[in-house]
Amino acid sequence: MAVESTKKESWVLTVMAQTPTNIAVIKYWGKRDESLILPINDSISVTLDPSHLCTTTTVAVSPSFTSDRMWLNGKEIPLSGGRYQNCLREIRSRASDVEDAEKGIKITKKDWEKLHLHIASYNNFPTAAGLASSAAGFACLVFSLAKLMNVKEDNGQLSAIARQGSGSACRSLYGGFVKWIMGKDDKGSDSIAVQLVDENHWDELVILIAVVSSRQKETSSTSGMRETVDTSPLIQHRAAEVVPKRILQMEEAIKNRDFPTFVQLTCSDSNQFHAVCLDTSPPIFYMNDTSHRIISCVEKWNRSEETPQVAYTFDAGPNAVLIARNRKTAALLLQRLLFHFPPQSDADLNSYVVGDKSILKDAGIQDIKDIEALPPPPEIKDIIPAQKFTGDVSYFICTKPGKGPILITDEDKALLNPETGLPK
Numbered sequence: 001m002a003v004e005s006t007k008k009e010s011w012v013l014t015v016m017a018q019t020p021t022n023i024a025v026i027k028y029w030g031k032r033d034e035s036l037i038l039p040i041n042d043s044i045s046v047t048l049d050p051s052h053l054c055t056t057t058t059v060a061v062s063p064s065f066t067s068d069r070m071w072l073n074g075k076e077i078p079l080s081g082g083r084y085q086n087c088l089r090e091i092r093s094r095a096s097d098v099e100d101a102e103k104g105i106k107i108t109k110k111d112w113e114k115l116h117l118h119i120a121s122y123n124n125f126p127t128a129a130g131l132a133s134s135a136a137g138f139a140c141l142v143f144s145l146a147k148l149m150n151v152k153e154d155n156g157q158l159s160a161i162a163r164q165g166s167g168s169a170c171r172s173l174y175g176g177f178v179k180w181i182m183g184k185d186d187k188g189s190d191s192i193a194v195q196l197v198d199e200n201h202w203d204e205l206v207i208l209i210a211v212v213s214s215r216q217k218e219t220s221s222t223s224g225m226r227e228t229v230d231t232s233p234l235i236q237h238r239a240a241e242v243v244p245k246r247i248l249q250m251e252e253a254i255k256n257r258d259f260p261t262f263v264q265l266t267c268s269d270s271n272q273f274h275a276v277c278l279d280t281s282p283p284i285f286y287m288n289d290t291s292h293r294i295i296s297c298v299e300k301w302n303r304s305e306e307t308p309q310v311a312y313t314f315d316a317g318p319n320a321v322l323i324a325r326n327r328k329t330a331a332l333l334l335q336r337l338l339f340h341f342p343p344q345s346d347a348d349l350n351s352y353v354v355g356d357k358s359i360l361k362d363a364g365i366q367d368i369k370d371i372e373a374l375p376p377p378p379e380i381k382d383i384i385p386a387q388k389f390t391g392d393v394s395y396f397i398c399t400k401p402g403k404g405p406i407l408i409t410d411e412d413k414a415l416l417n418p419e420t421g422l423p424k
């Protein structure tokens with residue numbers, strides 16, 4: 001081993017990072033290259049606050065490691081899959097010299113080809129449940145390895161590597177609102193994410209996620225979009241005609257904090273994404289009755305007001321992501337949602353609304369009894385009896401637009417033991 005160290009062969013070098021998840025407001029659905037993960041249209045997302053939803057990853061290198069290994073949420077998983085291999089290869093090829101004088105470690109660019117890695121990652125929210133764990137996960141993998149290996153590329157170039165782990169992951173390299181430019185190059189060099197505005201630009205927005213089901217879904221995004229591209233005539237029209245115009249309008253709406261236009265575009269694009277899923281043969285159903293009821297609730301409210309109050313969007317699953325114009329509307333939204341979707345009688349309010357729980361106080365809810373006492377929303381007062389669907393929502397997450405990846409220096413939080421490089 002060409003690695004120089006005073007404590008020869010015994011050292012472990014680690015880096016830890018935290019990366020947010022993101023939700024698309026103009027959806028990515030369909031690839032033009034399956035292995036490089038190149039999309040058929042641009043997409044735009046909002047990054048979610050990592051204090052509520054994030055991935056934390058510790059990566060380690062040591063001459064004592066005999067193979068690349070990874071642990072996800074405490075369980076060892078194989079790294080043999082093409083997507084992990086593509087990310088590892090791309091990152092390794094960009095590694096630079098690393099020197100840690102304090103620990104007496106010197107790794108040259110060439111050493112990285114032979115050195116093995118240990119990776120431990122933890123999602124603080126359900127994995128593979130339609131909450132974009134793959135987005136936060138691959139972004140964090142690439143970001144933390146890039147820091148460990150002293151990769152000089154900027155986050156835009158790193159996004160092109162994260163993209164090869166999972167398309168939507170490229171957008172998690174930035175905070176705020178982010179555009180994934182589809183690019184033209186066959187090799188994907190220009191298929192990268194760019195930040196449109198940072199998380200402070202539109203910081204009034206409040207995001208409520210209704211977790212409708214945390215079970216693993218039937219059709220993965222990867223196979224679902226492949227089937228759509230192969231069989232749906234509508235997807236061609238969407239990619240060529242609809243999305244390019246919406247991208248321009250959405251960029252303007254975000255720049256100008258134009259909430260009514262933002263709502264109209266976000267809801268229409270979510271609905272069109274689910275329409276192309278229905279247009280797939282055989283059809284793919286990601287939303288369920290609860291998702292449809294949430295859409296109706298929001299549509300009725302928006303239509304009863306002078307201007308729209310809330311946008312909804314659904315990814316490849318039944319969970320609703322609801323974006324309210326400010327805290328006041330978010331509190332009114334939560335009242336409506338809790339009225340229609342109260343928890344089971346034995347539920348604990350503390351685990352029914354998670355994330356930024358202070359929204360409960362704004363909504364005037366201190367305990368479960370306050371939910372029972374909620375009056376029907378005024379816009380449905382003529383519908384008797386008002387419909388309630390107890391237990392159909394598992395829980396709610398209250399969050400907001402958030403920042404991009406960060407390094408974590410607190411060694412106590414590391415997921416790998418700094419002496420052995422094995423999970424703590």
Ligand SMILES: Nc1ncnc2c1ncn2[C@@H]1O[C@H](COP(=O)(O)OP(=O)(O)OP(=O)(O)O)[C@@H](O)[C@H]1O
Pocket residue numbers: 055072121122123126127128129130131132133134135136137138141220221315316317
């Ligand atoms: N922290 C992580 N680090 C690395 N890979 C991860 C991490 N979390 C999830 N993944 C990968 O992503 C896969 C889950 O992706 P999948 O697309 O099925 O679900 P999801 O991303 O949670 O949902 P969706 O993409 O529909 O929003 C996992 O099986 C794993 O391979």
Ligand SMILES: C[C@@](O)(CCOP(=O)(O)OP(=O)(O)O)CC(=O)O
Pocket residue numbers: 023024026027028029037043134165166167168169221222223314315316
């Ligand atoms: C509906 C979506 O969430 C689809 C995300 O698909 P993935 O990024 O999970 O798919 P792969 O690139 O095959 O890994 C819309 C979006 O995030 O833009």
